[in-house]
Amino acid sequence: MEKRDDNHYIGQVMMGETAAFAPLVNRYKDLVFTIAMNITRNREDAEEVAQDVFLKAYQKLAGFRKESSFPTWLYRIAYNEAITKIRKNKILTLDLEEEIMEVIAEEEVEEDIAGLDEQEQKQVITKILDKLPEIDRVLVTLFYLNSHPVNEICEVTGLRESNVKVRLHRVRKRIYSELQEILKKRVLRIN
Amino acid sequence: MENQNKRDESIRKLLRQKGLEKAPDNFTEKVMSRIKVNPVIDDTPLLSTGTWIAIILGLAAMIVVIFMVDIPFFDRVFSSEGIQKVSMNLFSNGLVETMSSFFKELNLSSITWMIMAAVLGLVLIDRLLRKRFTQAGLLVV
Numbered sequence: 001m002e003k004r005d006d007n008h009y010i011g012q013v014m015m016g017e018t019a020a021f022a023p024l025v026n027r028y029k030d031l032v033f034t035i036a037m038n039i040t041r042n043r044e045d046a047e048e049v050a051q052d053v054f055l056k057a058y059q060k061l062a063g064f065r066k067e068s069s070f071p072t073w074l075y076r077i078a079y080n081e082a083i084t085k086i087r088k089n090k091i092l093t094l095d096l097e098e099e100i101m102e103v104i105a106e107e108e109v110e111e112d113i114a115g116l117d118e119q120e121q122k123q124v125i126t127k128i129l130d131k132l133p134e135i136d137r138v139l140v141t142l143f144y145l146n147s148h149p150v151n152e153i154c155e156v157t158g159l160r161e162s163n164v165k166v167r168l169h170r171v172r173k174r175i176y177s178e179l180q181e182i183l184k185k186r187v188l189r190i191n
Numbered sequence: 192m193e194n195q196n197k198r199d200e201s202i203r204k205l206l207r208q209k210g211l212e213k214a215p216d217n218f219t220e221k222v223m224s225r226i227k228v229n230p231v232i233d234d235t236p237l238l239s240t241g242t243w244i245a246i247i248l249g250l251a252a253m254i255v256v257i258f259m260v261d262i263p264f265f266d267r268v269f270s271s272e273g274i275q276k277v278s279m280n281l282f283s284n285g286l287v288e289t290m291s292s293f294f295k296e297l298n299l300s301s302i303t304w305m306i307m308a309a310v311l312g313l314v315l316i317d318r319l320l321r322k323r324f325t326q327a328g329l330l331v332v
Contacts, residue, residue, distance in 0.1 A: 018223075018230045025222050029214040037212045047215050054222045062234035118208060125205040144203045145211065172198050 006070040013061055025054050028071055031146060032078045038137035039082035041130075049085050053078045068155050072148075075156045079138060086134065128178045135159075136171045143168055238323065246316075 004023075012020035032053050036046035057064075057074050064073055116124065129137055135157065142148040142156065153164050238246075 014232070018226060021226060022219055022223050025219045029218050029222075030211040033214040033218070034212040043215070046212075047218070050214065050218070051222050051225060055225050058226050059229075059231070059233045062232050121205055121208045125209045129209075140202075140206065141211075144199070144206045172195070172202065175202055176198055 007066075010061060010064070010070065013058070021054075021058055024070070028074055029054075031071070031141075032074060034141055034145075035075060035078045035138055036082045038129075038141055039079070039134040040086055041134070045085060046082075049082045050078070053081050056081070068152070072152050072155050075142070076158075079156050079158075083134075124179065124182055127182065128175055131178060132171065132174070136167055139164065139167055140171055140175075238320075242319075 006024060006027075009020045009024050029050065033046055033050045036049040036053070037043065040046045040049060053074065056077055064070065129140065132140065138157065139153060142153050143150070148156070150161055150164050153159075154161050157164070159167070
């Protein structure tokens with residue numbers, strides 16, 4: 001089936017063709033669900049949030065002004081819905097803990113990562129992501145996984161550009177530090 | 192900078208290995224069935240026409256009152272007598288006497304009253320806008 005751009009489907013939905021919303025849901029459901037998972041850390045809550053996001057996006061489609069792209073607008077709704085959900089449960093970890101980073105030997109870490117098989121790499125990164133605060137997990141997903149530029153991340157999260165950059169810098173250091181820690185433990189276990 | 196790019200690349204590689212979380216089975220069908228229950232697109236603007244008219248009328252009224260109407264109160268606001276000092280010698284007596292004399296001696300300048308009214312107005316507008324934007328899912332309060 002021919003893939004059309006978002007505006008085509010949005011136009012059709014606005015003309016009353018409800019079913020035209022389904023391709024948009026299909027296209028963005030995984031990233032919306034990932035953002036919801038990043039923040040709620042729970043599949044059931046994430047599914048509920050993700051469904052609410054698409055429902056809200058559908059109902060508010062007339063308010064989408066095309067000042068930002070459709071996915072950016074959608075991710076902003078997802079981010080806000082998920083934050084609202086966990087604020088209700090009062091489990092938001094707002095700030096990165098102040099950590100003192102040790103000097104990280106880049107090459108060493110990269111060699112060790114390369115020595116892991118695919119499954120082990122997935123386990124390692126999952127373990128590290130689990131330790132990050134919710135907002136940082138979203139930043140990492142958008143920046144590294146979805147290659148979102150910083151200015152669009154600001155639109156999604158409502159954070160200032162300097163704040164996003166500082167957070168990404170600290171997260172980068174923290175991921176490397178955690179990687180080094182995990183890899184060190186593995187080496188000790190193997191020996 | 193080179194180190195940072197290297198790190199970015201390694202992290203990106205690792206994350207791509209993990210990939211996105213997969214939405215549950217039948218996710219699209221579930222969303223579409225919820226939409227079918229209520230397929231109405233809400234096209235009411237965040238700020239209704241009435242709210243806009245109220246804001247514009249309020250601003251116009253302020254401009255008219257401040258700059259065009261000759262009211263002695265506003266003449267005093269911008270005169271040197273308009274700025275009066277507040278007596279701070281309130282706490283040398285007992286608490287009850289202090290409280291009653293506080294309100295007796297409270298002699299705020301007209302500019303202070305205006306600032307307080309402006310702050311109150313801003314707080315009300317802020318609450319109104321936050322409520323509207325939160326309902327639209329565009330703001331987390």
